[in-house]
Amino acid sequence: MTNHAPADGNAADLRAPLEALRAEVSRVFYGKREILDVMLVALLARGHVLLEGVPGIAKTTLVKAFATALGLSARRIQFTPDLLPADITGSYVLKPTDGSFFLRPGPLFANVVLADEINRAPAKTQSALLEAMQERQVTIEGDKFELPAPFMVLATQNPVDQAGTYPLPEAQIDRFLVRLLLGYPSAHDEVAMLKAHGLATPEIRPVLDAGQVAALQAATAAVHVEEDLLDYAVRLAVFTRNHPKVVLGASPRATLALVQAGKAHALVAGRKYMTPDDLRAMAPWVLTHRLVLQEGADYDPNARSRIVDEALNRVTWTRRGDVSPAAAPRPTA
Numbered sequence: 001m002t003n004h005a006p007a008d009g010n011a012a013d014l015r016a017p018l019e020a021l022r023a024e025v026s027r028v029f030y031g032k033r034e035i036l037d038v039m040l041v042a043l044l045a046r047g048h049v050l051l052e053g054v055p056g057i058a059k060t061t062l063v064k065a066f067a068t069a070l071g072l073s074a075r076r077i078q079f080t081p082d083l084l085p086a087d088i089t090g091s092y093v094l095k096p097t098d099g100s101f102f103l104r105p106g107p108l109f110a111n112v113v114l115a116d117e118i119n120r121a122p123a124k125t126q127s128a129l130l131e132a133m134q135e136r137q138v139t140i141e142g143d144k145f146e147l148p149a150p151f152m153v154l155a156t157q158n159p160v161d162q163a164g165t166y167p168l169p170e171a172q173i174d175r176f177l178v179r180l181l182l183g184y185p186s187a188h189d190e191v192a193m194l195k196a197h198g199l200a201t202p203e204i205r206p207v208l209d210a211g212q213v214a215a216l217q218a219a220t221a222a223v224h225v226e227e228d229l230l231d232y233a234v235r236l237a238v239f240t241r242n243h244p245k246v247v248l249g250a251s252p253r254a255t256l257a258l259v260q261a262g263k264a265h266a267l268v269a270g271r272k273y274m275t276p277d278d279l280r281a282m283a284p285w286v287l288t289h290r291l292v293l294q295e296g297a298d299y300d301p302n303a304r305s306r307i308v309d310e311a312l313n314r315v316t317w318t319r320r321g322d323v324s325p326a327a328a329p330r331p332t333a
Helices: 015-025 033-044 059-070 085-089 123-135 187-196 210-221 227-242 252-268 276-290 303-314
Strands: 049-052 074-078 090-095 100-105 112-116 137-140 143-146 152-157 178-181 246-248
Touching: 015 033, 015 059, 015 210, 033 049, 033 059, 033 152, 033 178, 033 210, 033 252, 033 276, 049 059, 059 074, 059 112, 059 152, 085 090, 085 123, 085 137, 090 137, 123 137, 123 152, 178 276, 210 252, 227 246, 227 252, 227 276, 227 303, 252 276, 276 303
Parallel strands: 049 152, 049 178, 074 112, 112 152
Antiparallel strands: 090 100, 137 143
16 A cells, blocks of 8 residues: 655644644543544544443533534533423424414534433434434424534433433444443542642633534545555454354444544544554444344443454455455454
């Protein structure tokens, strides 16, 4: 594969606004740097983010700070068991003065939607969110309405063994570009958080705007990708589909998401070309949550991660023409 450096040398310049965004969010979020890095990747790849973790680890604080620093319109939805689709999409409302109806847009009509505790809402509400995430539009009383661009869902959820939660359907999980598992902070980060507690909470300032975000996303889409890397991404996905412990492996949508995330990872690193390392770096974040395992195998919380690790260890990058996607090695139990 031939590395293609940016012709105009401005790929590194694109990192400046991303570093500013990271620094601004870090003023209130005490956690691993890689969490913010993956969220930046999702932003550039026009993807959605699912953050999972036990209550009390600043999931909502993180997504609120991220949305504010982007300088885009943001709305928050607190998901509850009685939430209806119209509560998030909006509805037509009668105007008493003349008997006509007008549209009252719901909170989905924003650039960044903070879906808090998303797995506390029932399936009928999740279906309305599914259309918005996939098609960037909503349907209200048979009428279709485009959502603002850019559009991004930052969702938090508690582990499904928590009381009052519903497992998200596989179709919706597949629409999240990445899933971030937020564990407890390190001792150092927790001490820093305690020291800051009681002081005035820093006010997050917008460091980007819609135009800058659109330019960054366009630059990501233009990142150069050799065909051998597309072949590599497909073979990683095929490996998961053929694994004996997997019922549903990575779908073609997952392969596309992996390539998009790899391009964004390259841009965050200051490059306008993708390498195999970009795909390897993003595969655990993009593929793991999409795998549906055989009954019994899913009792192990780390089983999906090990399957993705196995794919990365056994499927090697090869130059174009050396290996076809159909020739990907079949895993053994």
